[in-house]
Amino acid sequence: MNLCVRSYLKPNFINSFFRLSTSVSEIGEASEQVIFEDADDTQAKEAELEKKRNKSRLSSAHFNLTHGRRPYETPMCLAHKTVKYNRKLYGKYGSASGINPSLCWPSKQDIQEKLEYESVAFPYTIQQMMQMAAEKRKAQQLKIETREKEVAAKFDKLAQWKKELKDKINKKTADAQAAKDKRERLVEEVRRHFGFKLDPRDERFQEMLAKREKEQKKLEKLAKKEAKEKMMIAKLQQQNAELK
Structure with missing residues (x-):
């Protein structure tokens, strides 16, 4: 009779241990899954909370501007893709703008166009301009002196x-x-x-x-x-x- 009982209890004990092991492993996998799911949703939840905290009803672009950030993360129109606009962004926000600073340096074409413009707009050197200014002052002084002589002669x-x-x-x-x-x-x-x-x-x-x-x-x-x-x-x- 004792043998029968022993033989009856042994399989049940093994089965119970197996079921317990299975339950523990399932709980561990579920815990890991919850942890992974929390890590993936953290950013989304933070974004949602930040959205709920924003009671100003400002657009995202205006909200970013009030907080010292660039208004748009991605270009919204053709003007946002121009060199001039990106230079302004880097000049205002620095490295936080995400703009490559090499874009701020003028290209060879820009330098050539600038030189051509200056050659037309400012054709004289500094020395020539100083000489011209001195001659202009001299002519004005001579004109004043001549006028004073004429007034004195007429007064006489x-x-x-x-x-x-x-x-x-x-x-x-x-x-x-x-x-x-x-x-x-x-x-x-x-x-x-x-x-x-x-x-x-x-x-x-x-x-x-x-x-x-x-x-x-x-x-x-x-x-x-x-x-x-x-x-x-x-x-x-x-x-x-x-x-x-």
């Missing part, structure tokens, strides 16, 4: 010009007074011609006044001609005397 003639202007005004005043006196004299002569008082607006008076004015102009013209002839004769006589 100011008294003479005042006298000439005064004489001119006096002459005009005298001529106007002489013309007035002349007309009054003619009017008086016409009145004496008729021998009685006559209205100056009368047609006969106006005709006689016009006739007298015409005669007076003729006499004045003859007087000027005679004065001119006398002047020429005196000038010729003076020349003949100098020749002798």
